Every structure is written in C-alpha cells, then in structure tokens.
Amino acid sequence: MNKVLFDIQNLNFSFGKKEILKSLSLKIYEGDYLSIIGPNGSGKTTLIKCLTGILTVPNKKIFFKNIPIENITQKKLASQISYVPQVNEQSFPFTAKEFLMLARYPHLSRFTSVTQKDKTAVEKAFEITGTKEFANRQLNTLSGGEKQMIFIAAALAQGGEIILLDEPATFLDPKHEEKIYKILKSIHQNENKTIVTITHNINSAILFSNKIALLKNGEICYYGNSNKITEDNILEKAYGKKFTFIKHPFSQKTIIVPEEV
Amino acid sequence: MKKNKKIILLLFLLFAVAVILVSPFIGMENISLDTILNFNQSNIKTDIFWRIRIPRVLIAFIVGSTLAIGGMTFQAMFRNSLATPFTLGVSSGAAFGAALYVKLGFLFTLVGITGQTIFAFAGALLSIIIIYLLSKIKKGFSVGTMLLAGVAINFFFSSFILFIQYISDFTHSFRIIRWLMGGFEIVGYSEIYNTLPFIIIGTIIIIFLSTELNLLTLGEDIAISRGVNVKKIKNILFLATSLMVGAVISVVGPIGFVGMMIPHISRLIIGADHRYLVVLNIIFGGAFLVLCDTLSRTLIAPAEIPVGVITALLGGPFFIWLLIKSSNSNTTL
Numbered sequence: 001m002n003k004v005l006f007d008i009q010n011l012n013f014s015f016g017k018k019e020i021l022k023s024l025s026l027k028i029y030e031g032d033y034l035s036i037i038g039p040n041g042s043g044k045t046t047l048i049k050c051l052t053g054i055l056t057v058p059n060k061k062i063f064f065k066n067i068p069i070e071n072i073t074q075k076k077l078a079s080q081i082s083y084v085p086q087v088n089e090q091s092f093p094f095t096a097k098e099f100l101m102l103a104r105y106p107h108l109s110r111f112t113s114v115t116q117k118d119k120t121a122v123e124k125a126f127e128i129t130g131t132k133e134f135a136n137r138q139l140n141t142l143s144g145g146e147k148q149m150i151f152i153a154a155a156l157a158q159g160g161e162i163i164l165l166d167e168p169a170t171f172l173d174p175k176h177e178e179k180i181y182k183i184l185k186s187i188h189q190n191e192n193k194t195i196v197t198i199t200h201n202i203n204s205a206i207l208f209s210n211k212i213a214l215l216k217n218g219e220i221c222y223y224g225n226s227n228k229i230t231e232d233n234i235l236e237k238a239y240g241k242k243f244t245f246i247k248h249p250f251s252q253k254t255i256i257v258p259e260e261v
Numbered sequence: 262m263k264k265n266k267k268i269i270l271l272l273f274l275l276f277a278v279a280v281i282l283v284s285p286f287i288g289m290e291n292i293s294l295d296t297i298l299n300f301n302q303s304n305i306k307t308d309i310f311w312r313i314r315i316p317r318v319l320i321a322f323i324v325g326s327t328l329a330i331g332g333m334t335f336q337a338m339f340r341n342s343l344a345t346p347f348t349l350g351v352s353s354g355a356a357f358g359a360a361l362y363v364k365l366g367f368l369f370t371l372v373g374i375t376g377q378t379i380f381a382f383a384g385a386l387l388s389i390i391i392i393y394l395l396s397k398i399k400k401g402f403s404v405g406t407m408l409l410a411g412v413a414i415n416f417f418f419s420s421f422i423l424f425i426q427y428i429s430d431f432t433h434s435f436r437i438i439r440w441l442m443g444g445f446e447i448v449g450y451s452e453i454y455n456t457l458p459f460i461i462i463g464t465i466i467i468i469f470l471s472t473e474l475n476l477l478t479l480g481e482d483i484a485i486s487r488g489v490n491v492k493k494i495k496n497i498l499f500l501a502t503s504l505m506v507g508a509v510i511s512v513v514g515p516i517g518f519v520g521m522m523i524p525h526i527s528r529l530i531i532g533a534d535h536r537y538l539v540v541l542n543i544i545f546g547g548a549f550l551v552l553c554d555t556l557s558r559t560l561i562a563p564a565e566i567p568v569g570v571i572t573a574l575l576g577g578p579f580f581i582w583l584l585i586k587s588s589n590s591n592t593t594l
Contacts, residue, residue, distance in 0.1 A: 074488050102479070105476060158487065
C-alpha cells in the first residue's frame with residue numbers, strides 16, 4: 001500500500017448556514033491519479049480548496065503526511081502541493097515566464113534573488129508542457145487552452161509532488177482537452193506526481209485516472225477503482241439520470257455514450 | 262525585457278532630476294542661477310530659493326511618491342485601479358477631522374505638530390478603520406462593494422463637512438475650504454518631516470513585499486496556493502499604506518488622484534512586476550507632483566492655484582476614462 005498523503009477525517013465545512021461538506025472522510029494516496037466527479041454544487045471545489053489551505057478548515061480534520069494541515073505554514077504546504085484553479089476571464093498582467101517564476105515563491109528566500117535551481121525548474125516546466133513558445137507572451141493574449149497549459153506549467157514549476165486541478169479541461173475544444181490529459185498523464189507517469197483533478201467528464205475520469213471519488217451533496221458516495229464506477233447503478237444514483245454504457249474499442253474499459261434526446 | 266525596464270527607470274530618474282533641478286528657479290519670482298551661486302551676497306532671492314523653494318520641491322516629491330506607491334499597493338491588493346486610499350475615503354476622513362478642528366476653534370500644537378494635522382490624521386484613521394472593519398465583517402466582500410462603501414464614506418464625511426461649514430462663520434469656513442483644496446504653501450516644513458517615519462517605514466515594507474504584491478495581483482486563491490500568508494501580508498500592507506498616506510494627507514490636505522493616475526500609468530509603462538513598479542512610482546509620482554506644484558505657482562502668478570485643484574482637474578477626466586476603458590469593474594488592473 002502506498003503512503004497516505006491526505007487523510008481527511010469527518011470534515012464538515014459550511015459557508016454561513018449552507019453546509020457544503022458533510023462529515024466527509026477520504027484518504028489520498030501517493031502516486032494516485034484521482035479524479036473527483038459529482039453533480040454541480042456537490043462540494044468538489046470546496047474540498048480541493050480545503051486541501052490547498054485556501055479555505056481554513058476546523059482543527060484536526062485534514063492531515064497532510066500525518067500532520068494536521070493547520071500546523072503547516074502556507075509556504076511549506078505550497079512547496080509540496082501545487083494548485084491549478086479554474087481558469088476564468090480575469091486578467092493576469094504578466095508574461096508566461098514571469099508567471100512561472102512567481103510560482104517558485106515557496107522556494108525563494110527573502111534575501112536572495114532567483115537561483116539557477118529556480119530557472120531550471122521553470123525551463124523544465126515549459127519543456128514538459130510544450131509551452132516554451134509562449135514564454136514571453138502576455139498571459140492575457142493567450143487562448144483559453146494555452147492559458148490552461150501555462151497554469152499547469154506553473155504548477156509544475158512550483159515543484160509540489162501533488163498537483164490539484166479544478167476542471168482543467170472543461171471549456172476547451174477536443175484538441176486542447178486531449179492535450180491537457182496527455183500532459184497530465186505524462187506528469188503522472190514520468191514525473192511521479194500525484195494528481196488529483198476535478199472533472200465533469202466521466203469518461204476521461206474512467207480512461208485516465210486509476211481512482212475516482214464521487215461526491216454528492218457534500219458526501220462521498222463512491223471511492224475506489226475507476227473501472228468500477230460504472231457498476232451497480234452508482235452513477236445513476238448520484239446524478240439522478242440513466243446512463244448508457246459501451247466498451248471502449250481499444251482499452252476495453254466501460255465508458256458512457258451520450259444519450260439521444 | 263529586464264534591460265528595457267532598467268532603461269525606463271533610468272529615463273524617468275533623469276526626468277525627475279531635471280524637474281527637481283529646474284523647479285526651484287521658477288515661480289512668482291524667477292530666480293537665475295547666478296543669484297544662487299553668488300554666496301557672498303545675501304538677498305531676498307537666495308532666501309526664497311533656499312528657505313522656501315527647495316524644501317517645497319522636496320516635500321512635493323515626497324508627497325507625490327507616497328501617494329503613488331500607496332495607490333499602487335491598494336490597487337494590487339484589491340486588484341482594481343479605482344481602489345486607492347483616496348477613493349476609499351481616507352482623504353475625506355482627514356478633511357472631516359481638519360474641518361472639525363477649525364470649527365471647534367482649537368489652536369494647539371503637540372510636539373511640533375499642529376492640532377489641525379493631528380485631527381486630520383485621526384479622521385483619516387477613522388475612515389481606514391471603517392473600511393477595514395467593512396472588509397472583515399462580511400466574508401467575500403467584493404471589491405465592487407468595497408468601492409461603493411468608499412463612495413458612501415466619502416459622501417458621509419462630505420455631508421458632515423458641509424454641515425460644519427454651514428454652521429461656521431466666514432473665516433472658519435474659508436479656512437476649511439482652503440484646507441480641502443490641498444497644497445504645500447499651507448504646510449509647515451517641520452510637519453512634513455514628522456511624517457517621515459511613517460513614509461520611510463511604509464515604503465520599506467512595500468518594497469520588501471513587492472513579490473507578494475505580484476502574487477496578490479493574481480488573486481487571493483492563487484497567492485495562497487503559492488504559499489503567501491495572504492491575511493497577514495494584506496493586514497501589514499493595509500496598515501503601512503494607510504498610515505503613510507493618512508499622515509501625508511493630514512499635512513498637505515487632500516491631493517486627489519495622484520495615487521490613482523500615477524500607478525496606473527506606471528503599470529502601462531513598465532508592466533505589473535512590482536519590483537520595478539514600486540521604483541517607477543516613487544520616481545514618477547514624486548516628479549509629477551513637483552511638476553504640478555510648479556504649475557500651481559506659475560499658471561496664474563502672482564496668485565497660486567492650490568495643487569490639489571490641478572491634480573483633481575487632471576484626475577477627474579482620467580477617472581472617467583478608466584471607467585469607460587475597463588469592461589469588468591472587478592478586475593481593471
């Protein structure tokens with residue numbers, strides 16, 4: 001059994017009176033590629049934000065490598081956990097290179113400037129994601145897909161062994177979507193990163209990740225092997241709709257086909 | 262890229278030096294270089310030059326720099342070009358304090374600082390506290406709401422000032438109006454030097470935290486996920502900036518829009534990297550206000566236009582231009 005990175009124990013989280021996460025327990029293991037799926041408003045983004053320290057959680061509910069997350073400084077956490085937020089329309093007035101260099105923040109000391117190690121990390125991140133051509137472009141001039149790739153590159157430059165992503169491919173065309181998943185796969189396999197990604201694309205979760213966690217109303221209703229998500233009406237119960245399945249011609253995994261309406 | 266930025270900074274530095282060197286010679290009384298270099302002969306012109314003009318230019322520079330980096334810091338923290346200490350109500354709070362002092366008819370000085378300055382500073386602090394509490398009380402208080410709250414605070418204090426003026430006699434009323442226009446001729450020089458500790462400490466903190474400011478412009482979520490202790494850093498920046506801007510305004514009066522225009526233009530010129538931006542703001546902000554002050558002394562000489570009037574005349578149209586240009590009011594950086 002691999003090492004447990006995150007151990008979430010009975011986590012409750014609410015915004016004001018609205019309960020988002022209800023007594024949620026989940027273990028995330030080193031080396032996994034975990035997809036988090038679930039209907040809109042089920043608490044996926046909230047869960048990820050709790051893991052990154054963006055949202056403050058009650059004491060002793062989330063343990064990172066056996067240490068309560070609130071006892072770890074934000075900088076230390078950031079040196080081990082990278083986060084790729086949902087890309088939105090907000091403006092980022094930096095070049096891609098400046099943006100990646102900023103991601104090195106957890107490794108910078110206040111009194112020394114950028115080291116060779118930082119430069120190498122940024123270079124490597126551009127290489128892995130194949131985005132070197134955008135290095136000197138302003139982020140605001142990039143397309144949605146290109147911007148998303150730069151965000152993933154920044155997460156790599158940040159150097160965390162875990163990368164948390166929030167719907168990295170949702171608004172992208174099929175070509176860019178595939179590119180994103182290929183990059184994630186290569187990061188997972190070649191760079192030995194643990195990947196935790198929120199997605200609405202159940203097929204990509206089945207095909208690319210080894211584990212799936214299914215959230216509904218702030219509770220985990222399935223956690224386990226990604227192949228078994230299609231069994232026992234698990235998806236039907238969570239989403240409240242019928243699904244039609246088919247065998248993928250190459251991988252032989254069971255996937256969903258779109259319904260005719 | 263980096264080389265370009267350094268060249269830009271150098272050019273602005275030369276511009277600033279030129280403005281600082283030329284400005285003291287121009288005014289109601291133009292002074293020639295010969296007069297100054299003639300040390301043996303003491304005359305009125307040398308006196309004006311050394312005792313009035315030189316300190317005034319230095320003060321204008323210090324004030325301009327302070328307002329510019331103060332505005333820059335708020336714009337980065339709130340990710341909005343319209344969010345500056347001035348627009349959020351710090352000046353109107355100070356003005357209220359100053360007006361109240363005049364009305365109450367106090368006349369005192371405390372460790373070399375006039376009562377009016379102390380009252381103005383207290384007023385500035387009051388509005389700072391109101392903004393701070395507002396941003397804390399309601400979670401997810403958006404920048405848009407914050408700016409509206411600033412407008413409300415401005416209205417609130419303005420109404421109070423109007424009320425005070427209404428019930429004041431003529432001389433009090435005139436003193437209040439004069440203060441509201443802002444300017445350097447009403448300033449005692451020792452007062453400005455009393456604000457230096459705030460300015461120096463604030464500036465050092467902002468320079469020190471320039472990388473954090475860069476990360477904050479990316480949004481709080483990203484800043485946190487990159488390892489910035491956002492709550493702490495924002496509190497420090499908010500406090501340092503407000504104190505330094507509040508201190509300056511309480512001495513020279515509300516000199517509007519410098520804190521909004523200069524950082525915005527600087528950002529267009531040199532980009533959003535605060536390690537360079539902060540330096541440009543210090544140089545450009547300082548030089549700009551020295552220039553405005555020179556205009557204020559010369560445009561309708563022998564009379565003076567209060568420098569606050571000049572910056573406001575430039576700033577109003579600029580504000581509207583910003584509003585029209587930015588499609589999304591929440592991120593206009």
